[in-house]
Amino acid sequence: SYELTQPPSVSVSPGQTARITCSGDALPKKYAYWYQQKSGQAPVLVIYEDSKRPSGIPERFSGSISGTMATLTITGAQVEDEADYYCYSTDSSDNRLFGGGTKLTVL
C-alpha cells in the first residue's frame, strides 16, 4: 500500500534551518500538506498545496517539492517551533494518509 515516509527526528539549534522531508511515489501528482502538532493539541496546518502558507503562519515556514520528495523548511527555527510535524496527502483511491511524523527538537 502507498506510504509517506518521514525521518523520525530532526534536531537543530535556535536560529538554524530545519528541513523535514516526506517521500511518496504519488507526490508528483498529488499535493503535499504539512501539519504541526504540539503536545496535547490538535494539529495545525502550516503548509498547503506543496508550498502555500496559510494566513497566520510565520514566514519562516516554507514548503517545496522535487519529484517524489516534499520538504518542509523552517528558516531560523525558534524554540516554539519544537513539535511533531506530519506530511499529508491522498492516494489514487482517494484515501487520506499521513506520514509517520517527525519530532523536531530545537535546542
Added chain:
Amino acid sequence: EVQLVESGGGLVQPGGSLTLSCVASGFSVSGKYMSWVRQAPGKGLEWVSLIYTRGDTNYADSVKGRFTISRDNSRNELFLQMNSLRADDTAVYYCAREDGYCRGGDCYSYFGLWGQGTLVTVSS
C-alpha cells in the same frame, strides 16, 4: 463560532462497541467532506473514515467492516459507530472538516478544522 466538539469516548472492553459524536457549529456538515482521524498514545496521526457531501463513505483498511461513519444533517452532527473494538483501536479520535476544491475532475482537500479529540480506550 466555527468549531467541532467531539464526545462519546470512554473505556470499552475488547469486542465491544462505542459511538462517537461530533457537533459542528458555524457551518453545515452536509456541505463539507467530514473525516475522523485518530492518534494512538505516543503514535502518529491515522486517517480513519470520510463521508462525502453526497453521502457516500470511505474507510481505512484497518477499520473497514467494523466502523461506520454517518451524519445527521438536521442536528449538524457527525458520528462514528465502532464495533468489534480491539486494543489497537485505543486512541484519541478527532473529528475534522475537510477544506479544498475540485478542478478538472480532481479534488484537493485537507483537514482545515479539527475538534479537540475524544479518548477511546479498549481494555479489559
